[in-house]
Amino acid sequence: MKENDLKPFAFDxxxxxxxxxxxxxxxxxxxxxxxxQLAKGVCYYCGKQTPPKELTMDHIVPxxxxxxxTKSNVVTSCKECxxxxxxxxxxxxxxxxxxxx
Numbered sequence: 001m002k003e004n005d006l007k008p009f010a011f012d013x014x015x016x017x018x019x020x021x022x023x024x025x026x027x028x029x030x031x032x033x034x035x036x037q038l039a040k041g042v043c044y045y046c047g048k049q050t051p052p053k054e055l056t057m058d059h060i061v062p063x064x065x066x067x068x069x070t071k072s073n074v075v076t077s078c079k080e081c082x083x084x085x086x087x088x089x090x091x092x093x094x095x096x097x098x099x100x101x
């Protein structure tokens with residue numbers, strides 16, 4: 001998948017929506033639920049054991065694509081996977097993985 005093949009971003013999001021979702025993400029990061037997710041020490045995408053302090057929060061459906069900061073839409077991700085996934089939707093991420101293998 002090439003960069004210019006990506007789908008458009010959610011066009012109906014305004015700055016207020018984005019700020020609200022980022023605020024919710026900060027609240028989730030402070031929660032016991034998120035701390036338990038980190039304690040598992042596993043990247044959702046590659047499955048590698050990763051020290052909890054090196055895991056990041058990733059939105060499966062990115063905020064920029066209309067995703068929300070909810071427990072069902074955030075996962076632990078190693079920095080390498082998070083940087084590669086960027087703003088891809090799950091189906092785009094799967095296509096990317098097929099293309100690189």
